[in-house]
Amino acid sequence: MEERRLGRSGLLVPVVGVGTWRTFDVxxxxxxxxxxxxxxxxxxxxxxxxxxxxxxxxxETVLGAALQGRRDAxxxxxxxxxxxxxxxxxxxxxxLGVFGGQVEIYxxxxxxxxxxxxxxxxxxxxxxxxxxxxVTHYDPSAFEEMAQVMRTGxxxxxxxxxxxxxxxxxxxxxxxxxxxGIGVVVMRPFGEGDLMRRVPPPRALEPLRPFGVGTWAxxxxxxxxxxxxxxxxxxxxxxxxxxxxNAAAGEPPWFGEEERALVSRLACx
Numbered sequence: 001m002e003e004r005r006l007g008r009s010g011l012l013v014p015v016v017g018v019g020t021w022r023t024f025d026v027x028x029x030x031x032x033x034x035x036x037x038x039x040x041x042x043x044x045x046x047x048x049x050x051x052x053x054x055x056x057x058x059x060e061t062v063l064g065a066a067l068q069g070r071r072d073a074x075x076x077x078x079x080x081x082x083x084x085x086x087x088x089x090x091x092x093x094x095x096l097g098v099f100g101g102q103v104e105i106y107x108x109x110x111x112x113x114x115x116x117x118x119x120x121x122x123x124x125x126x127x128x129x130x131x132x133x134x135v136t137h138y139d140p141s142a143f144e145e146m147a148q149v150m151r152t153g154x155x156x157x158x159x160x161x162x163x164x165x166x167x168x169x170x171x172x173x174x175x176x177x178x179x180x181g182i183g184v185v186v187m188r189p190f191g192e193g194d195l196m197r198r199v200p201p202p203r204a205l206e207p208l209r210p211f212g213v214g215t216w217a218x219x220x221x222x223x224x225x226x227x228x229x230x231x232x233x234x235x236x237x238x239x240x241x242x243x244x245x246n247a248a249a250g251e252p253p254w255f256g257e258e259e260r261a262l263v264s265r266l267a268c269x
Contacts (some may be wrong), residue, residue: 001046001250004231006183009132009156011104013075015225016250017049018042018243019187019236024066025057032062037240039066043073045247051159051185051234053079053109054091064098077105077159077185077234079136085116092120096129105157105185107134111145118154132156138187140168147176157231161188162224163195164267174229186224186233195220200266207262211253217242221249223263228254 003012024035042048050067052059060078067074076099082088095103106121108114114135124130134157135149149155150173158177160169166188177184190196199216213219217235224233235246255263 001247002252006105006132006185006231007156007177008181009183011075011131011156011183013049013183013232014046014247014250015232016047016221016247017051017075017077017185017232017234018047019234020050020052020059020063021056021236023236023238024052024059024062026062027058032065034238034240035062036066038238038243039063039074041240041243042247043070045244046250047243047247048073049075049077049104049232049234051077051105051187053081054095055079055081055109060095060098064100067099071100075104076102077107077134078103079107079109080117080121081109081112082117083113085113085120088113088117089120092124096124102129104130105132105134106130107136107157107159110137110139111135111142111149114149122154132183134158134183134185136160136185136187143168143173147172150176150180150182153180155182157183157185159185159187159234161191162186162230163189163191163220164223164264165191165195174227178229183231184229186230189221189224189233189235190217195267198269200269204266208255208259211255211259212248212251214248215245217246218249219263220267221246222255223260225250226255226260
């Protein structure tokens with residue numbers, strides 16, 4: 001799988017990672033074993049960036065347990081999601097404990113109290129315990145504020161939704177990220193599942209087969225990753241085998257304008 005350096009940070013990441021929202025918020029021995037099996041598959045496929053958050057229930061704890069004994073093989077992106085610096089400190093301390101004292105990408109989730117949390121994350125970056133500091137948001141109404149944070153020069157990554165039906169980031173966020181050398185992590189590549197509810201027939205994907213596309217999920221991921229302002233997409237799945245399928249979209253060749261237009265038409269039909 002292709003790897004890209006996350007903006008000016010220099011952190012090398014696979015272009016396809018794994019999201020843990022819902023899928024790692026689990027309990028019970030079988031569920032925990034399933035989570036470890038999904039981590040096994042992701043590492044085998046080269047999709048070794050795992051994104052989590054305290055907002056996702058038990059996901060951080062479950063992911064940390066699944067990475068025991070092989071933490072060095074993975075890159076972890078997680079978040080602080082708290083209204084005060086004190087509560088944020090408690091979250092950060094807990095996450096560092098779960099992830100072996102280090103987090104590769106530490107983000108302020110949904111820009112919540114970002115002025116309070118950035119100083120702590122910057123200190124951790126200076127100490128070498130965090131590689132990249134970033135922010136996230138899912139709502140286009142917050143993109144002006146996100147742009148404000150980007151212009152401070154204090155962050156190295158952002159996480160935003162992007163897919164053929166959600167293209168608001170193209171107006172301001174992606175051009176600004178490119179200008180400032182900020183890495184872009186793409187959430188919701190399948191539109192929280194909406195884009196997978198009406199899968200185009202196989203014949204519609206025939207023009208994409210020379211690009212290594214055999215499934216609709218691969219077409220959507222390659223649509224995102226063919227915009228080289230985007231560094232990594234983080235689809236979540238609970239099905240064994242799906243991560244391997246997703247990871248296959250992380251290989252060139254990349255789409256040109258014609259292929260991206262075709263995927264957009266199919267997604268919006």
